[in-house]
Amino acid sequence: MTKPESEWTWKELTVGNVVLEPGNASEYRTGDWKSLKPVLTKELCIHCGLCYIYCPDMAYNLNEEGYFIADLFYCKGCGICAKECPTGAIKMVVEEEGK
Amino acid sequence: MGKRVGMEVSIAAAEAVKQCNVDVISAYPITPQTHIVEHLADVVANGEMDAEFFCVESEHSALSVCVGSEATGARSFTCTSSQGLALMSEITFIASGLRLPIVMILANRAISAPLSIWNDHSDAMMVRDCGWIQFFTENGQEVYDHVFISYKVAEDRDVLFPVIINMDGFILSHVIEPIELIGQEKIDQFLPPYRPLHSLHPDKPVTMGAFALPSIFAEAKMAQEVALRSSMPKILETWKAFGDMTGRYYKPIETYKAENADTILVTMGSFGETASVAVDKMREEGRAVGLVKIRLWRPFPFEDFKKAVQGAKNVVVIDRAVSTGGPKGPVASELRSALYGEPVHPAVYCFVAGISGRDVTPKDFVKMVEKAEIEIEEGNKEGYEIYGVRE
Numbered sequence: 001m002t003k004p005e006s007e008w009t010w011k012e013l014t015v016g017n018v019v020l021e022p023g024n025a026s027e028y029r030t031g032d033w034k035s036l037k038p039v040l041t042k043e044l045c046i047h048c049g050l051c052y053i054y055c056p057d058m059a060y061n062l063n064e065e066g067y068f069i070a071d072l073f074y075c076k077g078c079g080i081c082a083k084e085c086p087t088g089a090i091k092m093v094v095e096e097e098g099k
Numbered sequence: 100m101g102k103r104v105g106m107e108v109s110i111a112a113a114e115a116v117k118q119c120n121v122d123v124i125s126a127y128p129i130t131p132q133t134h135i136v137e138h139l140a141d142v143v144a145n146g147e148m149d150a151e152f153f154c155v156e157s158e159h160s161a162l163s164v165c166v167g168s169e170a171t172g173a174r175s176f177t178c179t180s181s182q183g184l185a186l187m188s189e190i191t192f193i194a195s196g197l198r199l200p201i202v203m204i205l206a207n208r209a210i211s212a213p214l215s216i217w218n219d220h221s222d223a224m225m226v227r228d229c230g231w232i233q234f235f236t237e238n239g240q241e242v243y244d245h246v247f248i249s250y251k252v253a254e255d256r257d258v259l260f261p262v263i264i265n266m267d268g269f270i271l272s273h274v275i276e277p278i279e280l281i282g283q284e285k286i287d288q289f290l291p292p293y294r295p296l297h298s299l300h301p302d303k304p305v306t307m308g309a310f311a312l313p314s315i316f317a318e319a320k321m322a323q324e325v326a327l328r329s330s331m332p333k334i335l336e337t338w339k340a341f342g343d344m345t346g347r348y349y350k351p352i353e354t355y356k357a358e359n360a361d362t363i364l365v366t367m368g369s370f371g372e373t374a375s376v377a378v379d380k381m382r383e384e385g386r387a388v389g390l391v392k393i394r395l396w397r398p399f400p401f402e403d404f405k406k407a408v409q410g411a412k413n414v415v416v417i418d419r420a421v422s423t424g425g426p427k428g429p430v431a432s433e434l435r436s437a438l439y440g441e442p443v444h445p446a447v448y449c450f451v452a453g454i455s456g457r458d459v460t461p462k463d464f465v466k467m468v469e470k471a472e473i474e475i476e477e478g479n480k481e482g483y484e485i486y487g488v489r490e
Contacts, residue, residue, distance in 0.1 A: 010318040010325070015259055016198035017319050018297045019306035 030057060034077025036092040038070050044089035051081035051090060101279045101345070108239035108271045109134035111278045112178075112204055112264075115246035117148045118286045122173035125153035125164035129183040130216045131268035132206040136178060158183040162190040162201075169199040170307050172298035174250065177201065180268055181208035181222045188226055194261045195230030196323060197307055200253030200293075201261040202246065203231075207368065207419075208268040209455040217456025218268040220368065220419035223396075224429045230323060232262045232330060233397040235367040237353075239276035241394075242266045244347060247281070247290055252337045254293050258330040265396070267369040269456060285344055328398050351400035352407045353392040356382055360389030362413040362468055363445070367393045367430060370417055370459065377464035388468055393430070401437050408438070414445045415471045417452050417464075427483040435481075446480035452487065463487070 014020060038051075045067060052060040052068045059074040060081065070081065082090040106114075113135045116124070124143065126136045143152040151168075155161045158179050165175040179187060184205060194201050209215040210222055223233070232252065236242045242264060249262040266272060297305055311319050334351070342348030355375050357363055366374050371392040381388040391407045391414075393400075408414050418428025426432040431449035438444040448471035453459040467486060474482045 005312065006314040008315060008318060010321040013315075013319060013322045015296055015326075016196070016307065017309065017311065017322075018197075019309050020297070022304035022306075 029073055030076050031071075031073045034072075034075060035095055036077045036079060037072060037075065037095045038077075038079070038081050038090045039093045040067065040069065041089050041091070042067060044087045046087055046089075048086065050084045050086065054080050054084045056080060101281050103277050103279045105275050106239075106278050107134060107273065107275050108242055108266065108278075109206075109273065110138050111239055111243040111276075111280075112246060112266070113138035113142065114280070115243045116176050117142050118281070118283060119174065119176075119246060119250050119290060120287075120292070121148075121150055121176045123151050123153065123165065123168035123175040124177070125155055125161045125168070125175065126177045126179065127155055127158045127161045127183060129158070129180045131208055131218070131272045132178045132180045132183070132204070134272065135204060135206070139176075158186040159190060162187045162194065162203075165201045166190060166194050166197065166199055169194075169201050169295075170197070170299045172293065172295040172300075174254075174293045175201050176203070178204035178206065180206045181210055181216075184222045184226060185210060188229070191226050191229040191231060191261075193308065195327075196319075198259040198323075198326070199261060200250070200259055202249045202253060202264065203261065204242070204246070204264045204266060206268040206272045207265055215455040216268075218270050219454040219456065220265070221421070221454070223263070223265050224420040224422070226263075227397070227429065230260070230327060231397065232258075232260050232327070232334070233265065233395075234262070235265045235394055235396055236271070237369055237371040237392060237394070239271060239274070239278050240347070241349070242271060243278050243280075244341065244345070244349070247286060248337055248341050248349070250293075251290050251341075252330070252334050255330075255333050255337075256296055258326075258333050259296060260327060260330060265368060270369045279345070279347075281345060289340070289344055331398055331400070334395065349394060350403070351393075351395035352403040353394055354407050355390040355392070357389030357391055357407060357411075359387060360411055361387040362415060362472055363389050363391050363408050363411045364464060364468060365391045365393065365408075365414060365416045365430070365434065367396065368419070370419070370453065373459065373461055374417070374464050377461035377468070380461060381465060381468065399433065399437070404434065404437055405441065408445060411445045413471060413475050414438075414447045415468055416447060416449045417459075417467070418449055419451070419453055421451055421454065421485065427481075431483070446475045448475060448481070449483045450486040451484070454485075457487065459486075 169175045338349040416431035427449040435447040
């Protein structure tokens with residue numbers, strides 16, 4: 001995408017609005033939807049990866065230190081990771097306060 | 100002249116689909132469309148046609164299959180009637196939004212309730228705004244011809260819209276008529292294999308049917324609206340090419356003895372033939388009555404229509420569906436708004452007639468013209484009634 005969708009004119013759309021660029025859903029910031037964000041307490045984390053497995057948006061990635069961290073660009077704040085975390089290492093925090 | 104044979108119109112329609120080398124047929128049987136599907140099933144099973152015939156569990160699936168197959172670049176066909184179209188209606192909007200050139204024959208039938216298998220246009224009016232190109236045919240020959248015309252128009256790169264061919268249930272679908280068949284060589288020349296603009300293929304992934312945020316939805320609809328309206332020149336061009344091939348020329352609006360007419364009857368579909376008999380009779384009696392037949396319903400040919408009724412004092416529209424609680428019948432209300440901006444325009448009188456297949460004879464057309472002329476003369480210029488209802 002060369003410019004944001006909100007600037008496209010009707011003449012610039014493809015016939016039938018076909019998306020010709022494969023995989024461009026990755027450009028969509030679903031992270032805008034959340035009101036709560038997951039915050040990890042590293043001391044409690046046992047690196048089991050259940051947050052990574054359960055995350056419905058595949059927002060979790062393994063970092064170099066061996067922790068699974070949610071990419072807030074995609075995380076919708078559903079809280080499944082916090083619910084599934086066996087040690088309570090993930091807490092959902094109101095996004096505004098967490099800033 | 101090609102070979103002229105007597106055949107049931109449904110069979111002729113199915114033969115045309117076969118001649119178009121359709122790749123996918125997906126339909127669910129419903130009266131009065133059944134004979135078309137049955138014949139196509141026979142033809143495919145007998146190996147006379149190299150196509151996939153999908154036996155689906157509903158009309159919703161029938162059209163959904165066509166959307167999928169057409170998206171891969173396969174020429175696809177479906178047909179239905181009434182309740183079947185109602186069940187399909189969700190997908191009709193998707194097919195046009197995705198700009199997939201599917202062709203559907205709609206054997207027009209009343210919508211329940213009360214339950215009826217007979218002919219009127221309430222099914223077609225239900226999907227009036229679904230974004231397909233919509234033809235209304237008057238006889239079997241027009242149905243046969245419009246299968247070729249529809250694929251040719253639909254698949255044009257400047258068009259890419261699905262097409263509905265409306266044919267009156269029973270009145271056309273179950274009647275044997277003389278049909279002039281077109282040789283396969285001519286058809287192959289007229290209708291080359293379909294080359295889709297975009298298609299689903301693993302080598303070149305694309306997304307069809309993505310969602311649109313409010314920030315882009317209006318632009319998408321504008322593009323669709325402009326494109327459908329802009330399909331008119333291609334429709335005219337295709338009719339011209341078809342006429343040059345067969346000698347049968349079609350127009351968006353057909354007129355019959357409409358010149359210098361004070362009163363003009365307006366019909367869509369098979370009523371045109373009956374009404375023309377009534378017009379002949381009235382002309383013989385020295386009355387200035389003419390007939391205008393609407394063949395192209397979407398995109399609506401506003402200019403042609405205005406021209407056709409120019410100079411007339413009275414326009415008597417025969418609607419075949421009730422717009423319950425709305426402004427008269429659906430056709431009449433559109434024609435009235437088409438004429439509203441004209442400095443001088445005729446009175447538009449609306450009769451809803453022949454719903455659920457009730458017979459409307461030439462005599463009835465004469466009666467309706469007489470009634471409308473008297474009512475308009477007396478000042479009831481915007482009259483509306485359901486014709487022949489017992490009080």
